[in-house]
Amino acid sequence: MGFRKSGLPSSLAAAAADTGRYCGTSAQIEQIDGQPDLRAAIVRECTWLTPEYALKWDAIEPKPGSHLFTPVDDLLRFSDAHGMKVRGHTLLWHRTVPSWAERILRESKDWGPIHRHFSTVLARYGQAIDQWDVINEPLEPGHHGDGLRRSVFLDVFGPDYIRRALEEARILAPTARLMVNEYGLEYDLPDERSRRHCLLKLVERLKAAGAPLDGLGIQGHLDLGKGKIDATAFGDFLAEIAALGLFIVITELDVREADRQAPVAARDRRVADEVRRYLDVALAQPAVRGVITWGMTDRHSWLSPSTADEGHATDTARTTRDRNRGLPFDAAMHRKPMHSAIRESLLAAPR
Numbered sequence: 001m002g003f004r005k006s007g008l009p010s011s012l013a014a015a016a017a018d019t020g021r022y023c024g025t026s027a028q029i030e031q032i033d034g035q036p037d038l039r040a041a042i043v044r045e046c047t048w049l050t051p052e053y054a055l056k057w058d059a060i061e062p063k064p065g066s067h068l069f070t071p072v073d074d075l076l077r078f079s080d081a082h083g084m085k086v087r088g089h090t091l092l093w094h095r096t097v098p099s100w101a102e103r104i105l106r107e108s109k110d111w112g113p114i115h116r117h118f119s120t121v122l123a124r125y126g127q128a129i130d131q132w133d134v135i136n137e138p139l140e141p142g143h144h145g146d147g148l149r150r151s152v153f154l155d156v157f158g159p160d161y162i163r164r165a166l167e168e169a170r171i172l173a174p175t176a177r178l179m180v181n182e183y184g185l186e187y188d189l190p191d192e193r194s195r196r197h198c199l200l201k202l203v204e205r206l207k208a209a210g211a212p213l214d215g216l217g218i219q220g221h222l223d224l225g226k227g228k229i230d231a232t233a234f235g236d237f238l239a240e241i242a243a244l245g246l247f248i249v250i251t252e253l254d255v256r257e258a259d260r261q262a263p264v265a266a267r268d269r270r271v272a273d274e275v276r277r278y279l280d281v282a283l284a285q286p287a288v289r290g291v292i293t294w295g296m297t298d299r300h301s302w303l304s305p306s307t308a309d310e311g312h313a314t315d316t317a318r319t320t321r322d323r324n325r326g327l328p329f330d331a332a333m334h335r336k337p338m339h340s341a342i343r344e345s346l347l348a349a350p351r
Contacts, residue, residue, distance in 0.1 A: 008240050008347070010134065011343075012046070012291075013194075015346040016346050017047070018280075018346070019346060019350070019351050021289055022047045022290040024046040024049055024293075025042060025045070025292060025293045026293070026295055027052060028051075029074040030071070031300060033076075037333040038297060045158060045328070048290060049087070051071070051075055052295075053077065054068075054071035055088060055121070057091060057101065059071075061098060068121065077252070085130075086129050087249075088121075088125065088132035089132075089171065090133035090181060091132060091133065091135070091165065092135050092153060092165055094149060094151035094152065101117070106152060107155060121174070121185070122169065122173045123173040126173035126176060130174070130179070131249075132169060132179060134169045134179060134180065137149065137181065137182055138182070139182055139195055141191060142194070146201065147197075147201070164212070164215055164330070166178050167212060178212055179215040179249070180206075181217030181252075182216070182218065184219075184221075186222065186278060187228065188227060188228050188233070189227065193230075196234075198306050200241065203241060203246065207245070213246065214247065215247040215296050216248050217249050219250075219253075220251070220253040221256065222274050223308070225258035235284065235285065238282065238285040247287050247288075248282075249290045249291075250279075250291045253293045254301065254326045257325060260321050272341040273341070276344070279341070279349075283350075294327075297329040299333075326338070328342060
């Protein structure tokens, strides 16, 4: 499955495997179960899955001590049935701290709620999931001298919270590969130049302190309105991260369009060309082990909130214009040029 008669891989999973890498997508088990065409595409194209929402703190513990495990359990059963792996996304993210937990953290200044959260999640999934985004999006250059984002974690525990969280995760999941996940690292823009610098310095500090950081997640939310990808700076950044002993995963690849009024063919070509430019740089770095898209189909893209609930809607003139076309399949589950761009970049990458 996944190979053409010519012998060249036709699926993303097979193309990735051809160079010793992997390919996957974020997913919601309710959508997989309810949409056979989406399910078939994920089975064919992916060997890794990321829970889109279900593992985030506010989703898994909306009320103190009241846990919602079923969506993650079901996604793991699906992945096991199809020989896939699941990424642990994410243990700490400033945007998904339950309000009750943030209140306790700020009032008590006590690490206890984080310890209990880690203990609960890693006790249940620490063996089944061996790659974890321990910290998601810790940076916001300009808000703090070292580039760290203002958050409840920074406010209450100071900059050392990242090392502390990594060490906590290592104790509870000693064989897992622990990661920091960040965005905004590709373009020739002042903010992104600063973010690359701050992230590199953060990794250097963590490694110097002996923190158990194994890998770096680079989200890869591309944006056609941002101008030029800085291929040289981005490639150098990846090389510097690799030289520090970390593996790298592209964790949330998609493309935000800048002009939805253009003809569909032109829009899809622009998206594919941006993905190809990006992946040709990223995959030239052997430390980049995998490519995960943030969704498989435009039907469910987070960049199209107005069309998020349209289910199986086909690409009418209205929905095509309104819906962002930044994923490998369109809303009707037809492969788009972005699919070919990912596949071809994977096949061209060094073994």
